[in-house]
Amino acid sequence: MMKCFERVNVLISDNDIVSSHIKKYAKDFDFTILGDISLLVNFKKIDTLIIDFFHQGSESQATMIKNQINNIFGKIYINNILNLTNFRIEHSTNFRKPFALGNLLNYIHEKTKNNSLFIYLNNSFLYDEIASKIECDFNTVNLTSKENKILKFMLGNKDYKSNKLELSEKIWGHNREVDSSTVEHHMYKLKNKLPDNFLIIQGLNYFLKILS
Numbered sequence: 001m002m003k004c005f006e007r008v009n010v011l012i013s014d015n016d017i018v019s020s021h022i023k024k025y026a027k028d029f030d031f032t033i034l035g036d037i038s039l040l041v042n043f044k045k046i047d048t049l050i051i052d053f054f055h056q057g058s059e060s061q062a063t064m065i066k067n068q069i070n071n072i073f074g075k076i077y078i079n080n081i082l083n084l085t086n087f088r089i090e091h092s093t094n095f096r097k098p099f100a101l102g103n104l105l106n107y108i109h110e111k112t113k114n115n116s117l118f119i120y121l122n123n124s125f126l127y128d129e130i131a132s133k134i135e136c137d138f139n140t141v142n143l144t145s146k147e148n149k150i151l152k153f154m155l156g157n158k159d160y161k162s163n164k165l166e167l168s169e170k171i172w173g174h175n176r177e178v179d180s181s182t183v184e185h186h187m188y189k190l191k192n193k194l195p196d197n198f199l200i201i202q203g204l205n206y207f208l209k210i211l212s
Helices: 016-025 037-042 059-073 101-111 145-156 164-170 181-193
Strands: 002-005 009-013 031-034 045-052 077-083 118-121 125-128 133-136 139-142 161-163 199-202 205-208
Touching: 009 016, 009 037, 016 031, 016 045, 016 101, 031 037, 037 059, 077 101, 125 145, 145 161, 145 164, 145 181, 145 205, 161 164, 164 181, 164 205, 181 199
Parallel strands: 009 031, 009 045, 045 077
Antiparallel strands: 002 118, 118 125, 125 133, 133 139, 161 205, 199 205
């Protein structure tokens, strides 16, 4: 079975003022609000993650929270991390308080204005069009621009099939008279990068083997 998912945006906060106003004024982003960092493991893919802890307590508690967050980051894929706390979080963009809420929302909108296509394959594969990669059991296959276009096109085709002529026309814009040996080269290269038996090549025909 193949499932398509829209964007997932998450706000982790113990501050009702911040969470309620972001929820109210960022309706277009439909944030899921969590009060517990550990709940992040329920997500495989997060587009925008906002982290805000107001009641951080002692320095040791802040360090514990920071370490917990950094450990989770190695287990899920996150596109954008916005840090509203007063401690450093790796790979995040900082918004120090006080800040204009409009600036935060404008930043999120700018980062997410292009629609993403997130696809799970067989409940174990994650194809990320925007990041140009496939993830499987925490193994990542990075795709070139052409490979990404090929994979997206084939996933959108009935029965996940295509052929040399169709790819030549749709991906490279070639007509029937143009030699498309380039297509064969790219397809064999892509086949070698993907998991075993994921891409099947039969002569000039190509199939993605996606089991139900």
